[in-house]
Amino acid sequence: MVVAIAIVVGVFILGLSLISLYNDFITERDIQYLIVDLIFFGFGLLLLCGSLKIYKRLLMLSVATESIFEDVMYRRLKPLIDMVASGAIDLNEVKTMVTSLEKRLDKMEETLTKPAEVAVPERIVYNKSAFYMRTVITLFVFLGIYNFYLSYTVPYEPYLYTILYIIWWVFVTMEFNMFHKVEAWVVFGIPILIVPSSSLIMIATIGYTPSMGIIFATSLIYAYLYYIYAKSLSSGKKGGNFLNEKMKEGFGKIVRWFKS
Numbered sequence: 001m002v003v004a005i006a007i008v009v010g011v012f013i014l015g016l017s018l019i020s021l022y023n024d025f026i027t028e029r030d031i032q033y034l035i036v037d038l039i040f041f042g043f044g045l046l047l048l049c050g051s052l053k054i055y056k057r058l059l060m061l062s063v064a065t066e067s068i069f070e071d072v073m074y075r076r077l078k079p080l081i082d083m084v085a086s087g088a089i090d091l092n093e094v095k096t097m098v099t100s101l102e103k104r105l106d107k108m109e110e111t112l113t114k115p116a117e118v119a120v121p122e123r124i125v126y127n128k129s130a131f132y133m134r135t136v137i138t139l140f141v142f143l144g145i146y147n148f149y150l151s152y153t154v155p156y157e158p159y160l161y162t163i164l165y166i167i168w169w170v171f172v173t174m175e176f177n178m179f180h181k182v183e184a185w186v187v188f189g190i191p192i193l194i195v196p197s198s199s200l201i202m203i204a205t206i207g208y209t210p211s212m213g214i215i216f217a218t219s220l221i222y223a224y225l226y227y228i229y230a231k232s233l234s235s236g237k238k239g240g241n242f243l244n245e246k247m248k249e250g251f252g253k254i255v256r257w258f259k260s
Contacts, residue, residue, distance in 0.1 A: 007051040007055070010044050010049075012044075017038075018041065021034070138168070142219070162191045165219050168219065168226065175230070199211060199215060
């Protein structure tokens with residue numbers, strides 16, 4: 001169900017972004033609008049491809065589970081069931097066949113550990129699907145507030161831009177349960193200290209539309225970097241040049257994901 005909703009949302013975002021891109025070309029709007037629409041198009045494409053990939057894995061796990069029962073368990077038990085049903089078996093034969101079946105099952109337990117290995121990825125896939133959906137919901141809240149800033153002028157707007165960053169901070173902090181960690185609150189303070197003054201300077205120098213594009217991009221970059229930082233902290237890994245290492249690792253994962 002979660003994967004199906006993600007697929008529908010991905011198709012919806014793709015459709016809207018394509019319509020908006022078409023309008024950009026027809027009306028010859030500024031390049032800033034085209035960049036924003038391309039960002040939405042890329043997100044919709046990633047969402048759709050990722051959802052289809054998760055659905056494919058779930059389907060493969062379902063087929064693997066069924067094949068394990070049909071090809072292993074049922075095939076081993078079927079001769080015994082047939083003989084018992086026909087009444088053409090005595091007590092000694094039952095004992096012999098049950099002993100043989102026990103040995104085979106013991107051997108399977110030692111050599112065939114795939115049932116346990118299949119169960120773990122299945123849980124991981126479902127956990128990823130739930131995280132995927134929570135991310136989409138958070139993104140919708142983020143986009144709603146961002147579009148509100150684009151459509152309306154509100155007092156002290158440069159100071160309110162920090163809400164776009166705080167939304168992602170709350171989401172990631174809740175995911176990793178990091179409210180008690182000092183590092184999380186240090187990350188929380190970064191946009192509060194930097195965003196208001198930077199947005200005022202950018203609006204005064206390069207204009208409103210480019211500034212909103214930069215705020216949109218940097219808030220997503222902030223969310224990504226904080227996510228991988230929180231993931232690193234939750235796994236107990238510290239030290240080293242975090243930004244350099246994680247950026248390389250992130251780009252490597254994106255390249256491998258597209259190649260797979």
